[in-house]
Amino acid sequence: QVQPVESGGGLVQAGGSLRLSCATTRRTFMNYAVGWFRQAPGKEREIVAAVSRSGVSTHYADSVKGRFTISRDAAKNMVYLQMNSLKPEDTAVYYCAASAGGSLVYTSGYDYWGQGTQVTVSS
Numbered sequence: 726q727v728q729p730v731e732s733g734g735g736l737v738q739a740g741g742s743l744r745l746s747c748a749t750t751r752r753t754f755m756n757y758a759v760g761w762f763r764q765a766p767g768k769e770r771e772i773v774a775a776v777s778r779s780g781v782s783t784h785y786a787d788s789v790k791g792r793f794t795i796s797r798d799a800a801k802n803m804v805y806l807q808m809n810s811l812k813p814e815d816t817a818v819y820y821c822a823a824s825a826g827g828s829l830v831y832t833s834g835y836d837y838w839g840q841g842t843q844v845t846v847s848s
Contacts, residue, residue: 726752726836726837727749727752727753727754727757727823727837728749728750728837728839729747729748729749729759729820729821729822729823729837729838729839730747730748730749730750730821730839730840731745731746731747731819731820731821731839731840731841731842732745732746732747732748732842733745733746733842734819734842734843734844735843735844735845736845736846736847737811737844737845737846737847738846738847739811739812739813739846739847739848740810740811741811741846742807742808742809742810742811743808743811743844744805744806744807744808745761745805745806745808745819745821745842745844746803746804746805747759747761747803747804747805747806747821747839748802748803749802749823753802754797754802754803754804754823755778755799755802756778756825757778757823757824757825757836757837758775758776758777758778758823758824758826758829759775759776759795759797759804759821759822759823759824760772760773760774760775760776760821760822760824760829760834760835761773761774761775761795761804761806761819761820761821761822762819762820762822762832763815763817763818763819763820763844764817764818764820764841765816765817765818768817770820770832771786772784772786772829772830772831772832773785773786773789773793773806773819774786774789774793774794774795774806775795775824775829775830776795776796776797776804777829780796780797780799783795784829784830788814789808789815792808792809792810792811793806793807793808793809794806794807794809795807804821806819808844811844811846812846813846813847813848814846815844815846816844816845816846817844818841818842818843818844819841819842819843819844820838820839820840820841821838821839822835822836822837822838822839823835823836823837824836
């Protein structure tokens with residue numbers, strides 16, 4: 726199994742950028758599709774972006790299209806989420822998750838989850 730570990734969260738002003746990183750301390754990410762989710766206080770966890778095993782296919786939530794980019798580096802066994810033009814409504818805990826073959830859009834499609842990293846965007 727894999728154990729995702731997120732990093733890169735923090736406090737940023739609206740319009741700024743952050744890059745989240747997801748690593749695994751066990752095995753390799755390369756056998757899994759990987760997704761980034763977020764959860765704001767009082768709201769359900771929602772998909773932000775996902776990338777297929779090969780890295781060829783990606784999926785983005787409508788709210789982040791054109792601003793966020795998900796990518797994976799096989800050599801470094803890492804998955805990244807580049808977040809540009811951040812908005813206060815992007816404030817949430819961001820989670821990295823690995824999927825062995827389920828739906829990439831829903832939380833139920835993921836098998837392993839990280840502990841999350843806080844992203845706060847100030848207005």
